[in-house]
Amino acid sequence: MGLVKKWQIEKSNTIGLLDNLVEVKDGGITTAKIADDQITDAKIAAHTTTKITVPTSKLSGTISTSQIADGAVTPVKLSFATWEKIAETTVSSDTSYVEFTGLDINADGPYVLFADILNSASADGSYFCFVNNNVYAPDYHNQVMYADGSTVAGTRIDGPVCQWLPAGDTGIAFIFITRDCGGFYRYISLTTGHDMASVQVKYYGGGMTNPVTNITSIIIKSYETNGIGADSYFVLWKVMSK
Numbered sequence: 001m002g003l004v005k006k007w008q009i010e011k012s013n014t015i016g017l018l019d020n021l022v023e024v025k026d027g028g029i030t031t032a033k034i035a036d037d038q039i040t041d042a043k044i045a046a047h048t049t050t051k052i053t054v055p056t057s058k059l060s061g062t063i064s065t066s067q068i069a070d071g072a073v074t075p076v077k078l079s080f081a082t083w084e085k086i087a088e089t090t091v092s093s094d095t096s097y098v099e100f101t102g103l104d105i106n107a108d109g110p111y112v113l114f115a116d117i118l119n120s121a122s123a124d125g126s127y128f129c130f131v132n133n134n135v136y137a138p139d140y141h142n143q144v145m146y147a148d149g150s151t152v153a154g155t156r157i158d159g160p161v162c163q164w165l166p167a168g169d170t171g172i173a174f175i176f177i178t179r180d181c182g183g184f185y186r187y188i189s190l191t192t193g194h195d196m197a198s199v200q201v202k203y204y205g206g207g208m209t210n211p212v213t214n215i216t217s218i219i220i221k222s223y224e225t226n227g228i229g230a231d232s233y234f235v236l237w238k239v240m241s242k
Helices: 006-011 041-045
Strands: 014-016 021-024 083-090 099-100 111-118 125-131 142-146 151-160 163-164 168-178 185-193 200-206 218-222 233-239
Touching: 021 185, 099 233, 111 163, 111 218, 125 168, 125 185, 163 168, 163 185, 163 200
Parallel strands: none
Antiparallel strands: 014 021, 083 233, 099 218, 111 168, 111 233, 125 163, 125 218, 142 151, 142 200, 168 185, 185 200
């Protein structure tokens, strides 16, 4: 094809010279082509016949599903991680435990368990958050702080206690479940319970004496017969991947 001569470039309608470099004459506007390196509306208007208007609703900082191509918001379309529900159950009849299996905390990250419990037993009782099918209380330790009226106190006991309820009363708990960087199962449980006239707030924290390689199951257990009454409700979340 041969060499392209300078005079051929200078006479071309499709290519040109800029600082002795060949460029394509594509009609594009760049700061390099503007004397003061500033692109303004006035300069653009002089070189285009099409004006693009962006509705102010698109600049409001809100996104509705109607503005997404398929109308669906999915984790992939979000720029942050959030919580994903992985299990939910409402107890159909009185029982002593509720179990979540098939878990993998190494892959999922920390869990959050919400527990809304009715103590349908005939006695007051504690509720325990066991893992990996190990329900031997001495393998766990727990510290509790509680507020009851003007009394604030605490104690340390064996067993992963996550709630305590008088017979016939209800209470809720948010339980944060982790395998820490040392490999230990640790949890925090924020609770409230009792009848409203004598409502208490309790804060439990503890875990297992020995490290674990994973957490694959969670058991919420009462040692009182039928300590978890019908209509008790549980939801388990994990960290949703980006």
